Amino acid sequence: MTAGLDVRFGASPGFPLPFQAGALCLVLAGLALGNWAMLANAFFSGVVRIQSERGHRVVSTGPYRWLRHPGYAATLLAFAALPIFLDSTWAVSPAACLVAVGIARTALEDRFLHDELDGYREYATLVHYRLVPGIW
Numbered sequence: 001m002t003a004g005l006d007v008r009f010g011a012s013p014g015f016p017l018p019f020q021a022g023a024l025c026l027v028l029a030g031l032a033l034g035n036w037a038m039l040a041n042a043f044f045s046g047v048v049r050i051q052s053e054r055g056h057r058v059v060s061t062g063p064y065r066w067l068r069h070p071g072y073a074a075t076l077l078a079f080a081a082l083p084i085f086l087d088s089t090w091a092v093s094p095a096a097c098l099v100a101v102g103i104a105r106t107a108l109e110d111r112f113l114h115d116e117l118d119g120y121r122e123y124a125t126l127v128h129y130r131l132v133p134g135i136w
Contacts, residue, residue, distance in 0.1 A: 002091045012089035023084035030078030037063050037070040044071060048109050050116050058119040060126070066133050068124060072106045073131045106130055 015023075038044045040062025043051050050056050063070035079098045083091035110130055113120045130136055 002088065002094050012087075014087040014089070015084050019084055020087060023081040026081035027078045027085055030074040030076075030081070032074075033063060033077070034071055034074030037074060040064060041071075048112055056117065058117060058123045060123055064127070066127065066129065068110060068127050068130050069106050072102055072109075076102045076131065103131070 041059040041064065043054065043056050043059065045051070067073055076099050079095050079102065083089070083095045107130075110124075114124065
């Protein structure tokens with residue numbers, strides 16, 4: 001909504017076209033990573049819970065070989081790039097808030113999985129990074 005109002009009222013100077021093209025590539029990369037995570041993980045869900053009725057287990061294939069939360073990584077990548085692609089400097093603040101909330105949710109979910117999902121502690125010792133390989 002912020003980006004639409006920004007464009008409508010011409011409130012921000014915008015971003016150069018090469019930046020917008022790069023941001024589009026990041027948004028598309030986020031979509032691709034998110035879809036890959038969903039395909040690799042039959043237990044992928046928007047709700048944090050152990051799906052014991054379905055035999056919930058740790059998934060370590062696909063992007064889960066490198067990241068413990070590739071779905072969140074994909075979403076946060078797209079959230080961060082979207083204001084630039086939409087050519088709205090005013091949309092950067094709401095996007096930054098969404099990224100911060102996503103990082104907090106990832107930390108909470110990781111703690112939950114450590115406590116509740118059998119085998120997750122061992123998996124976390126093998127796959128060190130939650131969102132960004134080599135960083136965090």
